Amino acid sequence: MTNKKNKIINVISNYNPESQKTSQLLIDKLKSKGFIIPTKYDKNAELNICIGGDGAFLRTVHRYQFTNIPFIGINTGHLGFFQEILPENINIFIDKYINGDYVVEEILLVKADICTKTSCFELFGVNEIVIKGIQSKVVHLEVFIDDNHLERFCGDGIIVSTPVGSTAYNFSSGGSIVYPSLKTLQLTPLSPISSKAYRSLPNSTIVPGDIIITIKPEYRYENSILIIVDGIEYRYDNITEINFTVPEKTISKLNFDKNMYWNNLKSKFL
């Protein structure tokens, strides 16, 4: 996965003053160690360093089209679940990077193939792809797992989450935490209605990564569906069906501490 080591590193920062300060400090230190920091994003770089919070990480991954250049994040944001390095540990990070003291971790994604009456589109997500109604309406969705009808869902919507996204919106909505190496998708209901009128599963379902989840809006609702990918809204008219899969395409992230995941969980959620 790792690109050829050419000493070129992209440093990508959000506009927050703390990130800008950290970015300048980092650039100076990297240059003093012989790295080349291009002023414009270089698609042949050996590493992308992203400075900010999780939102900055997600936006960077989307902006550079899920590049296979590995990422590492420096956390100047609020939570920073993706962002392993703290600004005060930049020196240690640079030394470990030069010594190759890390593993490259593959991050599994989610893909939605959206078909309307006239065409099909592809969307990729790092955390999740959410299906909701527009204007806060209840959505009515038919859900199939590998062509088997599972339920007629009624409620606010459904989250289809990746393992790394399981600690984000999925987690706040009662979904389970899934270890990042498990090739799965998690289907999590948002305020599911379970009454005499409607029956929807109240809990989330975790499915293996080689399965296709299909969601079809009821014909009356085909123009009232909102698709939200990592926090960004999309709207298409006349949606007939959406197929969710785990794509071949992945991104990668450097990992400097094998206990980081469990430490993160404890320190950021408890």
Ligand code: NAP
């Ligand atoms: P945001 O409103 O800042 O995100 C909400 C919070 O989720 C932030 O604290 C963010 O961390 C954190 N976060 C993002 N990805 C995470 C992950 N994989 N594990 C644990 N926490 C994570 O918006 P944003 O920064 O652009 O992030 C977009 C994400 O927000 C979406 O992908 C969705 O998962 C999440 N979201 C959550 C809710 C909810 O929990 N009710 C509702 C809508 C969206 P930082 O503070 O470091 O940015």
Ligand code: MN
């Ligand atoms: Mn954020």
